[in-house]
Amino acid sequence: MKHIKLASAVAIAMGITFAGVASAASSNGGTITFTGTVAxxxxTVTGGSGTDGGQGNFSVALDNTQPSDLAAAGDTSEPKAFTVQIGAPGQGSCTDGKVASMSFLTSSPRIDAATGALKNALSGEATNVQIQLTDSNGAINLADPSYSQQSPEIANNTASIPFSAQYLAVGGAATPGLISTSVVYAVNYN
Known part of the structure; x- marks a missing residue:
């Protein structure tokens, strides 16, 4: 009988202890947010010509430029052409006849609202210089939420959207150093 009472007492004590741990663990809650699209x-979206070809995330390496090319605010370097590749030949889920529309999220942290260009993410490096994107109509104001660039109609499960990137002097003459920046984009289909 003693063994049963002792075992019961231990089990009850452990239950109380575990219940206390469970209560403590569940007191720190939070929110999980899920987003998505049904389309x-x-x-697939990949970097095309002029990029490193990555899927989803890709890089465009601009050619070096001289500070003398960016001597005054508003000066730009030679543009570097690149394309964003939508789909791929044989990718059946990339429907022929549709049009891809690419936009840039104005909430991207590197967008300068005053210039519409991309600020340098590197401190202690090149100053008075940003990266400006262009399309066939000229400079793109990335701070404009209404901007979007359409692809040609998707054919053979693929289409390309052309852009260029260039250095832009802001606030005076650019100083030498490295520059790195980024922007978040979205692609929709019509």
């Missing part, structure tokens, strides 16, 4: 067209 009849899903195409």
């Amino acid at each position: 009849d067209t899903t195409c």
Whole structure:
């Protein structure tokens, strides 16, 4: 009988202890946010010509430029052309006849609202210089939420959207150093 009472007492004590731990663990809550899209067209997005070719995330390496090319605010370097590749030949989920529309999220932390260009993320490096994107109509104001660039109609499960990037002097003459920046984009299909 003693063994049963002792075992019961231990089990009850452990239950109280575990209940206390469970209560303590559940007192620190939070929110999990899920987002997504249901779409009849899903195409991979990769860096095309002028990029490193990465899927989803990709890089464009601009050619070096001289500070003398960016001597005054508003001066720009030679543009570096690049394309964003939508889909790929044989990718059946990238529906022929649709049009891809690419936009840039104005909430991207590197967008300068005053210039519409991209600020340098590197401290202690090149100053008075930003990266400006262009399309066939000229400079893109990345701070403009209405901007979007359409691809040609998707054919053979693929399309390309052309852009260029260039250095832009802001606030005076650019100083030498490295520059690195980024922007978040979205692609929709119509």
